[in-house]
Amino acid sequence: MSPDKGMIRVAIDAMGGDFGPEPIIEGCIQAIDERRFQPILVGDREAILSFLPQYYLEQVEIVEAGDVIDMHDQATNALRRKDSSIYKAVELVREGKADAVVSAGHSGATMTLATLRIGRLPHISKPALATLMPNVNNAKTLVLDVGAVVECKPHNLYEFGVMGEVYAQEVMKISSPRVGLLANGEEESKGNELTKEAFPLMKKIPGFLGNVEGRDIFNGSVEVVVTDGFTGNILLKTSEGVADAIFTMMRQEIRKSLPAKIGALLMKKKVFARLKKQVDYAEYGGAPLLGVNGCAIVSHGSSNAKAIKNAIFQAINYSESNVNKKIEELLIRNNGAQD
Amino acid sequence: MSPDKGMIRVAIDAMGGDFGPEPIIEGCIQAIDERRFQPILVGDREAILSFLPQYYLEQVEIVEAGDVIDMHDQATNALRRKDSSIYKAVELVREGKADAVVSAGHSGATMTLATLRIGRLPHISKPALATLMPNVNNAKTLVLDVGAVVECKPHNLYEFGVMGEVYAQEVMKISSPRVGLLANGEEESKGNELTKEAFPLMKKIPGFLGNVEGRDIFNGSVEVVVTDGFTGNILLKTSEGVADAIFTMMRQEIRKSLPAKIGALLMKKKVFARLKKQVDYAEYGGAPLLGVNGCAIVSHGSSNAKAIKNAIFQAINYSESNVNKKIEELLIRNNGAQD
Structure with missing residues (x-):
């Protein structure tokens, strides 16, 4: 794999999430098929390889991590679990080896690590989800x-x-x-x-x-x-x-009435499917943690592949934008206006 | 009209609400048709009489009030507007001439007046809606x-x-x-x-x-x-x-597709109507202000007749129950357990 200059590098916590690495890697593959970016999967190499088809192997970078912070762990322990997939994924952003991190793991741990390890933007006291x-x-x-x-x-x-x-x-x-x-x-x-x-x-x-x-x-x-x-x-x-x-x-x-059942069938594709699409969080991807000096996207623990794909797209769009620079500029302008 | 001992007396602010006296009096009539209680309509007598059919005249008591607190007034002025329909309706409860008050008028004014004029239950610092x-x-x-x-x-x-x-x-x-x-x-x-x-x-x-x-x-x-x-x-x-x-x-x-339109028609009565009934606030009537030493029901400003009817039923059920006495008992028991 030869790193392509200018491509957004997204560190993906491959182990976080309620359903293990499968939907995360599947989401990553779907993202690769649709957009150009440099994925970095962080987690247990063997587990990652078992879900990653040979074909994609040369397009992704894998960073080994031996530990996983699960939903029942305390967020406060996250700083000490230095071999965890989310810790290592966040470190890649801190070290400038990735532009963004995406995790569907423990959201408290992700927010704590992103805030304390990547750090906050100047003039921001606390990041917001x-x-x-x-x-x-x-x-x-x-x-x-x-x-x-x-x-x-x-x-x-x-x-x-x-x-x-x-x-x-x-x-x-x-x-x-x-x-x-x-x-x-x-x-x-x-x-x-x-x-x-x-x-x-x-x-x-x-x-x-x-x-x-x-x-x-x-x-x-x-x-x-x-x-x-x-x-x-x-x-x-x-x-x-x-x-x-x-x-x-x-x-x-609907279950109680035959005409209603028929009606529901007629409405299924045109109405319910579209409505579901509008209210389905998988369409949105994840929640950006605004105010960190980089890009961190916090995904729902129960994210499916589509949600992960969309979270990766969010990370790319965020990293390609000037959002962090513009936040700083507006804060400075307002502070100046105040004086 | 001869007062019937034991009948719950409900003072109804006939002037409050976004649509004037009509839906309120219509709701009162619907309530009279379904349950035995003593309605007391408070407001402009002429306006009330113009919406009240002759037949119901002997079943209701009318208390004249020359003023109405509207949505744009400050709740803090409510105490000084002593001729307003909501003030007079609340006073009926305070004076023991009514068991409950129902208002779809200015909810801040209703809560202020009920709390300060009727007073709080012993051991309750603040009433809750x-x-x-x-x-x-x-x-x-x-x-x-x-x-x-x-x-x-x-x-x-x-x-x-x-x-x-x-x-x-x-x-x-x-x-x-x-x-x-x-x-x-x-x-x-x-x-x-x-x-x-x-x-x-x-x-x-x-x-x-x-x-x-x-x-x-x-x-x-x-x-x-x-x-x-x-x-x-x-x-x-x-x-x-x-x-x-x-x-x-x-x-x-639904508007975008013919099959969906047909489907919606088939679902209309069986599904949408029932669903609407489940989520429609008119079915619930109003919100009791718990913690006042009496009964005050705060209704939505845009209440229709059905919402008013149900608010009156709520007031009757509340007044027939032992809720205020039991609240006091539980608070005293808990305080005792603490000592």
Whole structure:
């Protein structure tokens, strides 16, 4: 394998994820078939080779790692588990041997390692996990933070807003994204202590339009929604829960009636399949951890091959963009404006 | 009209709500047709009479109120607007002339007035707004607080848990409700400062099963979910937003294909109508404000007649139950156990 200059190098934690290396390597293969990049699979070499067809062998680099951090391990131990696949994958970015890291493993460990080993961007106090949620405009809304910073300070929310706006511009290619602060009402007087204190800081963000409510994530009235990691995590899981419950209730009702069964069959391909595609997280890939001095994509533990493929594409798009540089520039510009 | 001893007397704010008196009076009429109770309509007598058929005139009491607090007014002014329909309706409960109050008007004003004029139950620091959400077991999950107390202390969450458990037992008739504390993960170590401090207090609640996540509201694994009013309000509006978005996306896809249109027609009555019934807030009526020394039901501003009817039924069921007495008893028992 001869390294190709200018190709984005993506370190992939081959061992993380609920289903072992198989869907991860399969996702990597699908990504190779569709786009040019340099994959670096990190994990147990034998396990990786058992799932990797000969044909792809010369296109991937393999980095050996003897340990795996699993879901039941404490994130705080991650720093000591230096032979783990996620530790080694993160180190490749730190050492400049990879541009991005993708992991479907222990998300707490991934976030801890990316933050502490790769390090934060200048002027960013805490990185935020950003996720895409579908809206009725057949587009996506970026929501952050969804779980990295459970206990936030007002300036954290401000930084999240800056990072979200720049990500929407540079990676999602939305020229003037609207940024909202999630609260219990749209009026400026609404909010808890945290959001009320964050509000005046948020005004420095060019696209800031004020407080938004939970429903605005889905109705297409805003492109970026800022919240603390506790609330964001709850709203993410609530949304998944509502969608699952609606589909379950629908199946329960369809089962009870023959005309409904026929109706469902007629709607299957045209409606349900497309709807599933719109709400399926596998289509989104993973959640970028914004604010690290590099690129880290955190994927769902139960990611299938398609989710991994899309997470790799996210990592490539992120690394090809100027998002980190632009975040720094906007923060410096705003700081200057303040003085 | 001769007052019937033992009949529950429900004061209904006839002027509150986005659509004026019509759906409220229509809902009251539907309630009269189905159940025995004493309705007291509070508002502009002429407006009320214009929507009330002669036949019902002798079954309802009318209390004149010359003022209406609308959605754009500040809740803090509510105490001074003594001629408003909601103020007068609340006063009827305070004076013992009604057992319960139902309002689809300004919810902040209703909560402020109910809390300050009717007063709190002994041992309750702050009342909580409790709402019912559908789950896949074809049952309901009680979520509180969804907006009364934006800035909570740990003991508020504990009290919410006690009130939720007792409401589930006494009004929802669930003998052993499971009570969960909403957090960003199920492990006891998860949560923000507030929930971590509330956790040990919550252990005094008989049905407490630990932390739960957003999706547990809908999957039937818990009957009562406790959270602060900021998070609860956001999750409520997020849930409504997800459900609306799914139905909108479905309609968008159905419109694009003839077989899908036929399929949708076949599913309309059997599936969509029933599903709508399960997720439609009109079926639930309103949200009881638990912790006031009486009964106050806060209805959605856009309530239709059916929602008002169901809110009245909720008020009757609440008033017929021992929920307030049992809340006090459980709090005293727990306090005793602590000493």
